[in-house]
Amino acid sequence: MKKINIVLFGVGNVGSSLINQILEARSKIITSSQVEINLAVLVNSKIAFYNKDNISHSWEAEFKTYGYPYKLSQIINHVKKEKLTNLIAVDATASEKFVKNYKELIRNGFHIVAANKTANTLSDSFYKELKVELKKYDKQFLYETNVGAGLPVIKTVQDLHLAGEEVTKIRGIFSGSLSYIFNTFSNENKSFSEVLEEARTKGFTEPDPRIDLSGKDVGRKLLILARELNLKKELSEVKIENLVPSHLNGKSSISHFIENQQELNLTFEDLKSNLKPDEVLRHIGELDVASGELEVKLVTENRSSPFGSLQEADASFEIYTKSYGNRPIVIQGAGAGAAVTSRGVLSDLIKISEKLECI
Numbered sequence: 001m002k003k004i005n006i007v008l009f010g011v012g013n014v015g016s017s018l019i020n021q022i023l024e025a026r027s028k029i030i031t032s033s034q035v036e037i038n039l040a041v042l043v044n045s046k047i048a049f050y051n052k053d054n055i056s057h058s059w060e061a062e063f064k065t066y067g068y069p070y071k072l073s074q075i076i077n078h079v080k081k082e083k084l085t086n087l088i089a090v091d092a093t094a095s096e097k098f099v100k101n102y103k104e105l106i107r108n109g110f111h112i113v114a115a116n117k118t119a120n121t122l123s124d125s126f127y128k129e130l131k132v133e134l135k136k137y138d139k140q141f142l143y144e145t146n147v148g149a150g151l152p153v154i155k156t157v158q159d160l161h162l163a164g165e166e167v168t169k170i171r172g173i174f175s176g177s178l179s180y181i182f183n184t185f186s187n188e189n190k191s192f193s194e195v196l197e198e199a200r201t202k203g204f205t206e207p208d209p210r211i212d213l214s215g216k217d218v219g220r221k222l223l224i225l226a227r228e229l230n231l232k233k234e235l236s237e238v239k240i241e242n243l244v245p246s247h248l249n250g251k252s253s254i255s256h257f258i259e260n261q262q263e264l265n266l267t268f269e270d271l272k273s274n275l276k277p278d279e280v281l282r283h284i285g286e287l288d289v290a291s292g293e294l295e296v297k298l299v300t301e302n303r304s305s306p307f308g309s310l311q312e313a314d315a316s317f318e319i320y321t322k323s324y325g326n327r328p329i330v331i332q333g334a335g336a337g338a339a340v341t342s343r344g345v346l347s348d349l350i351k352i353s354e355k356l357e358c359i
Contacts, residue, residue, distance in 0.1 A: 002035045002356055003035075003036045004086045004087075004353050004356065005040045005084040005085070005087050005088070006037060006039050006041075006090055007040055007041040007075060007087070007090070007110070008092060009043045009093055010115075012093075014338050014341050015090075016060070017338040019055065021342055021346055022039065023056075029350070033353065033354075035353045038055075039055040040079065041075055041078065041079070042055075043070065046069065047067035048068070048074075049062060072101055079109075080108075087109050087110045088111045088352055090114075091112065091116040098118075099114075099122065103129070111352050113143070113345055113349055114143045114146065117146045117224065121220040123234065124227075127227060140352050143348070144348055146220075147174065147224055148315055148317060148335060149176060149315070149334065150333070151315065152331065154228065156331060157229065157319065160319070160329075165323060166321060166322035168289050168320045169319075170285075170287040170320070171284060171285070172285055172317035173282060173310060173314075173316045173317075174317075174335070175212060175315070176315050177199060179313050179336070180199050180202075180312060181196060181199050181212075184198070185281065191262070191269070192264050192269070193261045197258075200258075203337070203338070208257070210248070213243040214249075215240040215243065216235075218240075219235060222238055222286075222287050223294065226287055226292075237294065238294040239295040243283075243298065248261075248264075271298075279300045279303065279308075280308050281298060282298070282300070283296075283298050283299075284296075306318070313336040313337065315332070315333065316335075317330070317331045318330055
């Protein structure tokens with residue numbers, strides 16, 4: 001039997017879903033993988049809850065009642081005092097600041113699993129330094145959910161690259177949120193603002209939908225895949241089409257944007273009216289390895305094409321290689337939602353446990 005001790009940073013949608021999935025699958029994981037998952041510490045931006053026993057279904061109430069303010073050093077001291085081994089820090093935050101703690105966590109015995117995309121999209125120098133620390137302390141860093149939520153996109157690209165296969169191009173609908181928005185908008189008689197509000201209330205978009213519409217999130221995913229192929233790129237080099245007009249952009253509040261999102265309707269209605277009967281709008285990301293170009297844009301696709309026939313919040317990725325020629329490897333499935341993302345995080349935890357020692 002192996003026991004892994006988790007410090008979970010972030011108990012929002014993805015973090016709370018992960019906790020509940022671990023609770024539901026605990027006995028099955030023990031039986032199938034011989035792994036016991038102990039959620040030792042739960043942390044949000046303000047408080048930490050130090051769990052002495054196995055986490056219970058009443059964890060939310062316990063977190064609020066018994067959690068108290070913390071510093072990262074206190075958490076590190078706690079796991080050392082308790083002599084916890086096989087430590088894994090799970091980053092289920094969306095914080096750009098938190099990733100600066102990764103190196104300290106690695107130096108203090110933690111492996112890392114991240115749903116947060118930031119670490120892999122900061123400067124190339126930070127990316128290289130992180131890899132050096134991981135190698136120095138013999139720690140693993142898994143982040144499958146950074147691209148495609150629970151879909152095995154990163155692993156497929158990594159395996160192809162390690163096997164010496166020449167990946168020539170990656171093209172895909174990277175955002176489950178934008179997939180849902182443009183699938184619905186292209187097929188139903190609704191205004192763009194109606195569809196956007198529907199996606200927001202269903203939890204498909206970020207609380208601030210401009211994060212999705214800006215295309216930056218897709219740009220980050222492209223950059224992550226580019227770096228897996230050893231392309232030295234920065235986020236600033238990704239050509240991104242921003243779908244948010246300047247007067248509704250980041251300088252105004254979220255509430256101001258939501259109150260005025262109907263101003264988007266005219267632009268998108270014009271785009272829709274210019275479509276042929278067999279065409280739909282799709283938001284895609286493209287990585288051309290030979291030219292080194294990374295681009296995020298809105299395009300038209302034939303309804304019968306692989307991208308044009310997508311439904312709901314599905315994501316789809318086409319990976320072109322030298323051996324496969326014009327017939328890409330296609331990975332498709334649910335591309336958004338806390339449940340599929342947390343399931344991918346749980347899968348990463350099991351993968352790390354396979355290389356750890358029994359205790």
